[in-house]
Amino acid sequence: MTRDRWIYACSECGYETSKWMGRCPECGGWNSFQEIKHLSARTDVKQRGALHLPDSSQSKPTPLSNIDVAAEERLSSGSGELDRVLGGGIVKGSLILIGGSPGIGKSTLLLQVSERMSRRYGEVLYVSGEESLSQVKIRAKRIGASSPALLLTVEREINRICQQVEELSPALVVVDSIQAVYDSGIEGYPGSLSQIRQCCSVLMQWVKKLNVPVFLVGHVTKGGAIAGPKMLEHMVDVVLYFEGDAFQMYRIIRAEKNRFGPTDEIGAFEMRDVGLVDVPEPSKIFLAERPQRAVGSQVVATLRGSRPIFMEIQSLVTESPFGSPRRLASGIDLSRLLLMLAILEKKAGLYFSRDDVYVNIAGGLRVDEPAVELGLCISLASSFKNKEVCSRTFTFGEVGLAGEVRGVSQPEIRIREGKKLGFKRCILPAKTAKQLGEVPGMELIGVETVSEALECALEV
Ligand code: TYD
Ligand code: MG
Numbered sequence: 001m002t003r004d005r006w007i008y009a010c011s012e013c014g015y016e017t018s019k020w021m022g023r024c025p026e027c028g029g030w031n032s033f034q035e036i037k038h039l040s041a042r043t044d045v046k047q048r049g050a051l052h053l054p055d056s057s058q059s060k061p062t063p064l065s066n067i068d069v070a071a072e073e074r075l076s077s078g079s080g081e082l083d084r085v086l087g088g089g090i091v092k093g094s095l096i097l098i099g100g101s102p103g104i105g106k107s108t109l110l111l112q113v114s115e116r117m118s119r120r121y122g123e124v125l126y127v128s129g130e131e132s133l134s135q136v137k138i139r140a141k142r143i144g145a146s147s148p149a150l151l152l153t154v155e156r157e158i159n160r161i162c163q164q165v166e167e168l169s170p171a172l173v174v175v176d177s178i179q180a181v182y183d184s185g186i187e188g189y190p191g192s193l194s195q196i197r198q199c200c201s202v203l204m205q206w207v208k209k210l211n212v213p214v215f216l217v218g219h220v221t222k223g224g225a226i227a228g229p230k231m232l233e234h235m236v237d238v239v240l241y242f243e244g245d246a247f248q249m250y251r252i253i254r255a256e257k258n259r260f261g262p263t264d265e266i267g268a269f270e271m272r273d274v275g276l277v278d279v280p281e282p283s284k285i286f287l288a289e290r291p292q293r294a295v296g297s298q299v300v301a302t303l304r305g306s307r308p309i310f311m312e313i314q315s316l317v318t319e320s321p322f323g324s325p326r327r328l329a330s331g332i333d334l335s336r337l338l339l340m341l342a343i344l345e346k347k348a349g350l351y352f353s354r355d356d357v358y359v360n361i362a363g364g365l366r367v368d369e370p371a372v373e374l375g376l377c378i379s380l381a382s383s384f385k386n387k388e389v390c391s392r393t394f395t396f397g398e399v400g401l402a403g404e405v406r407g408v409s410q411p412e413i414r415i416r417e418g419k420k421l422g423f424k425r426c427i428l429p430a431k432t433a434k435q436l437g438e439v440p441g442m443e444l445i446g447v448e449t450v451s452e453a454l455e456c457a458l459e460v
Contacts, residue, residue, distance in 0.1 A: 008033040011193050014231040027230075036194040072260070075171070075213065078116025081268060081278045082109070084305075085240060085253050087261015090172070093211040094260065095204055097178070097233065098253075099218040099226035100242030105251055106217050107131070108139060109242070109269070109276050110174045113215070115145035121171035123149045125164065129156045129180030129190075143275035156190065158183045158199040162206040169210060175203070177217035179227060196228040200235050233257060248364055250285060251276065254304075265305030283310035283421055286363040292391050296383030298457070299394040299423070300375030301414035302367050308417035310394065312362040313375050317383040320356045331361030332376065333368065340376050340399065347403030348377075348451040350384050370398040371408040374427065377450050378457045387458045393425040394418050395457070397432075403450045405429045415442055427453055 009016045011034050015026035020033050074089030083089045090096070100106050111126065118124040128136050136152055151168070155161050158181050165173055175181065179191040181199045188194040200216075207214050216236065218226040226233060233239050237259045244251035253267040268279035279285055287310055291297060296315040301308055313332075320326065329337040337359055344350045357380065361367060374397035382389045396414055398406040407429045415436070418426055425443045433446025447453040 006035050009036050009193055011228065012225075012230060034193040036188070036192075036197075075117065075121060077113045078120065079109075079113065079267075079269075079276075079278055080280065082113065082253065084307075085255050085265050085267040086238065087255075087258055087265070090213045091237070091260045092213055093208055094237040095200075095207050095214050095216060095235075096238040096240065097216045097218050097226065097236040098240040098242060099220050101220050101224075104242045104244060105269070105271055105276055106242055107136075107176055108143065108271075110176065110215050110217065111136070111139055111145060112143055112275050114150050114172065114174055115140070115143070115147050117172050118147040118149035123151055123168055123170040124172045124174070125168055125170045126150065126152050126174045126176070127161055127164075127181075128152060128154050128176050130177060142273070156181050158202050159185070162202060165206060165210060165212060170212060173212055173214045175214060175216050177219060178232070179219050191227075193228065196232060200232055204235055243366075244364060250279070250282075250363060252365070262305055265307070266309075283308070283417065286311045286365065287421065290362070290391070293388045294391075295386055295388055296379055297391075298375045298379040298382065298389050299391075300367075300372045301394055301396040301418060301426075302369045302371055303408075303410055303414065306413075308414050309365075310417065310421060311365055311367065313372065313379045314360045314362055315376075315379040315383040316358040317352065317355045317380065320354055325352070325354060326356045326358075328357070329359045331364070331366050332359055332372070336373070337376070339401075340373060340380065343399060343401065343403055343450060344377055344380060344384075347449065348381065348454055350381055352380075352384065355384070369408075371396045373397065373399040374405055374429075374447075374450070374453055378427070378453060381454045382458060385458060389457055390425065392423055393427060393457065394423045395427040395453070397427075397429045397447075397453075399450050405447050405450060405453060407432045411436065415439060415444075418442065427456055 007016050007018055008020050010024040010029060010032045012029040012032045013027040015024055023030050024032050073092045076089050077083050098106055114124045114126050133152055133154055178196055178199060182190040182195050183198045183202060186194060186198050221227045239257040240253055240255055242251060242253050249271050251269040251271060255263045257263060268282040269276040270279050290312050298313050299310055300313055301310055327337060341352050375395045377399055378389060378395060396408055398408055400406055411432045415426060419442055425445060427445045427447060430446035430448045433444045436444060445456050447456060
């Protein structure tokens with residue numbers, strides 16, 4: 001007879017082994033193994049982890065052309081910014097995981113979405129596994145939520161939650177949070193690997209059966225990833241991350257995974273005393289506190305999805321009091337900073353070897369786009385030479401290892417946005433400038449190399 005047995009699984013990547021290990025051979029995570037019950041092949045299929053997959057027992061191969069697809073129905077979340085990140089609204093029957101550090105505003109946002117959607121589409125079920133009804137009510141009061149179709153429940157057992165969903169058949173379900181719910185049919189405390197996996201599977205099955213969209217809140221670990229098995233992210237349809245500094249008012253939502261849309265869009269919000277408010281023009285905010293004619297500050301045009309976002313790169317280069325100088329980068333990859341320093345040294349003759357270098361993206365944003373490299377070089381050189389950069393100039397362009405400035409995608413969108421924000425000059429790759437020709441109201445300065453760019457940027 002086959003028996004259930006205990007195995008160990010890595011909470012970071014889901015790697016399974018029969019004995020406990022201190023370090024995961026798959027992902028290298030330390031102390032990440034947890035004991036979980038391995039269900040034998042005979043165990044009732046309802047208890048098994050692969051529940052979220054469609055029933056395959058009777059499926060026959062079907063020609064692709066014979067498969068009918070119902071028109072994808074999207075619901076508006078009531079927030080333009082959230083809809084944008086989701087790829088144009090919430091798809092019915094999708095499971096959306098939203099992660100973020102404590103206090104960032106996950107519960108606030110989802111309560112606001114619940115309120116708006118309940119007014120538009122009918123009943124919404126908000127399942128609070130962490131807070132009491134009166135705590136949720138206090139928050140609801142704060143954001144002015146009073147819709148009679150917004151139903152609250154404090155329930156932590158996943159099967160009972162699904163039962164309620166089936167009885168109500170609401171337009172939307174919010175489960176706050178996956179770490180707080182449990183399945184009484186299996187062992188383990190709420191938040192443990194086996195419980196998270198099981199609850200997500202159960203939920204996934206119901207979501208697909210009832211065709212109701214579900215938002216699932218997930219806590220994040222110290223490293224910033226959603227706590228629980230990586231498999232959780234594989235199972236759900238959409239993974240959103242809520243980012244921003246809890247000390248600052250601005251919050252960004254980005255999609256890490258989206259089965260129904262792009263993953264490069266971001267949504268911007270501001271936390272006010274009445275909850276989260278959409279920020280349709282984030283560039284204006286990120287540039288709002290920019291000092292005029294400052295040394296080491298350069299505005300760059302980046303692109304997130306279809307939207308241009310302007311941000312300010314700030315550099316500070318100071319003589320190092322120690323033998324080994326420090327390099328610190330916030331909002332930008334440290335290896336990218338080191339690379340740009342090496343290029344500036346070799347190609348523009350700026351020697352940073354005795355200086356500390358600090359770089360920051362104002363507003364707490366993070367950028368990974370290579371288009372910021374030219375701006376980063378100008379900002380570093382400006383601080384190094386103690387020369388101002390003209391505050392009405394912005395830039396974009398990738399810098400190659402030979403010091404050449406390379407083109408980036410969709411320059412027209414970036415320039416259009418620059419004009420809208422009141423910039424007068426743009427330093428950009430020479431080839432792109434040639435292609436664009438004359439742009440009324442904007443002086444285009446095409447540069448071929450990084451040293452040419454520094455000459456143009458720092459002469460004023
Ligand atoms: P919360 O939504 O509970 O965060 P999470 O669920 O991600 O842990 O709370 C977010 C923070 O925002 C909290 O510290 C209080 C603050 N806040 C406001 O500033 N304005 C508001 O209208 C509300 C409801 C909360
Ligand atoms: Mg919360």
